[in-house]
Amino acid sequence: MLRHILLATALVFGAVPVSAQSFSTLSGHAPLVIAHRGASAYLPEHTLGAYELAIRMGADIVEPDVQLTADGALVAMHDTDLTRTTDVASIFAPRNDAYNVSDFTLAEIKTLTVTPTGPASTDHLGFTPGSRDAFKVPTLREVLDFVTAHNAASGDAIGVYPESKTPNRSELSRKIVDALNAAGFTTADQSTYLQSFSHAGAEEMARYQNTLGMDLPVAALGAAVGDKGAFGVRDYTTDRTSSLEALAQFAGGVGVSLDSPSLTEDFIESAHAHGLEVHGWTFRPKSIAEARARFAPYFAMGMDAVFTDYPDLAVQVRTEFAESIR
Ligand code: G3P
Numbered sequence: 001m002l003r004h005i006l007l008a009t010a011l012v013f014g015a016v017p018v019s020a021q022s023f024s025t026l027s028g029h030a031p032l033v034i035a036h037r038g039a040s041a042y043l044p045e046h047t048l049g050a051y052e053l054a055i056r057m058g059a060d061i062v063e064p065d066v067q068l069t070a071d072g073a074l075v076a077m078h079d080t081d082l083t084r085t086t087d088v089a090s091i092f093a094p095r096n097d098a099y100n101v102s103d104f105t106l107a108e109i110k111t112l113t114v115t116p117t118g119p120a121s122t123d124h125l126g127f128t129p130g131s132r133d134a135f136k137v138p139t140l141r142e143v144l145d146f147v148t149a150h151n152a153a154s155g156d157a158i159g160v161y162p163e164s165k166t167p168n169r170s171e172l173s174r175k176i177v178d179a180l181n182a183a184g185f186t187t188a189d190q191s192t193y194l195q196s197f198s199h200a201g202a203e204e205m206a207r208y209q210n211t212l213g214m215d216l217p218v219a220a221l222g223a224a225v226g227d228k229g230a231f232g233v234r235d236y237t238t239d240r241t242s243s244l245e246a247l248a249q250f251a252g253g254v255g256v257s258l259d260s261p262s263l264t265e266d267f268i269e270s271a272h273a274h275g276l277e278v279h280g281w282t283f284r285p286k287s288i289a290e291a292r293a294r295f296a297p298y299f300a301m302g303m304d305a306v307f308t309d310y311p312d313l314a315v316q317v318r319t320e321f322a323e324s325i326r
C-alpha cells in the first residue's frame with residue numbers, strides 16, 4: 001500500500017513510475033467511476049443527457065437518485081422538492097406551500113425542464129444528446145432502458161447505482177428493486193449496486209431482492225468512523241453506527257463521505273477484510289491538477305469506486321494511475 005501511496009504522490013507531481021502491480025481494490029480490478037447524478041458538472045443533473053455524456057466520458061456506472069411521484073412513479077431526482085433543478089415554479093403554483101415531488105403526478109413532472117445547477121450548463125462542447133427528451137425528468141425505467149440500449153448497441157457493460165431518496169420508505173425501496181428486476185439488472189456481475197443512507201433500508205433492499213433471486217451488492221451510506229479494529233459507518237438517518245461486521249451480513253459495500261473522520265487506508269483495508277467495497281463521495285475537482293491530487297491517493301489506498309460530478313477527470317486520473325503501477 002505504501003508503494004501505491006508513493007506512486008500516487010509521484011503521479012500528482014508528474015513523475016512516471018514503472019513496474020507491474022495490480023490495484024489494491026477488493027477485486028484487484030481498476031476502481032470504478034460512478035457518474036454522480038450523471039456528468040452533473042457539465043449538464044443538468046439526473047437527465048438522460050447528463051447520463052449519456054457521462055458514458056461518453058468513460059464512466060462505468062451512472063447514478064440515479066430516486067423519488068416517488070404523487071401517482072407512484074419512480075423519477076430520477078435528488079431533492080424531495082422540484083425547485084432547485086427544474087422550472088416548476090414558472091409553470092405551477094405551490095402545493096402544500098412547496099413543490100414536493102410527492103405532490104405532483106408523473107404527467108405534470110414530465111412537462112418540466114431540468115435546469116443546470118452549479119458549474120453545469122445547457123450544452124457541452126462537441127456533444128449532441130441522442131435522446132429527444134435529454135433534459136426532461138426521466139423515470140427510473142427510462143434510465144434503465146437507456147443504459148440497456150447503450151450496452152446492447154456498444155457492447156459496453158455500463159451499470160446503474162440507484163439510491164432510494166426516501167430511505168425509510170419500503171414502498172420506494174421495493175419499487176426500485178422491482179424496476180431493476182424488470183429491466184434485467186439483477187446480478188452482481190453487472191457493475192450495478194443499490195444504495196441507501198438508511199442501513200435498515202439498505203438491509204431491507206438486500207433481503208427483498210434476494211427473495212426475487214437477485215444478488216446485487218447493496219451499499220450502506222454514511223460516514224466512516226472509528227479506528228483500527230473497530231471501524232464502522234455512521235447512519236445519518238438514525239445517528240447510530242453500524243460496525244463493518246454487521247454491515248457485511250447483508251451489504252456488498254459502504255459508500256462513505258470524503259469528509260469522514262476515519263476514511264483512511266486502514267479503514268479501506270478493514271472493509272476489504274470484511275468483504276466490503278469502499279465507494280467515496282463526492283469528488284468535485286475543478287481542474288485536472290486538483291483531480292490528480294484528489295483521486296490518486298484514494299486509488300492508491302484501494303478505494304473501489306468514486307462518485308464524481310466529473311467522470312472525465314476521474315477516468316483520466318485512473319488511466320494515469322494504471323500506467324504508473326504497470
Ligand atoms: O449516494 C452517494 C452520494 O450520491 C451521496 O450524496 O446527496 O448526492 O445523494 P447525494
Ligand code: CA
Nearest residue numbers: 063064065163
Ligand atoms: Ca446519491
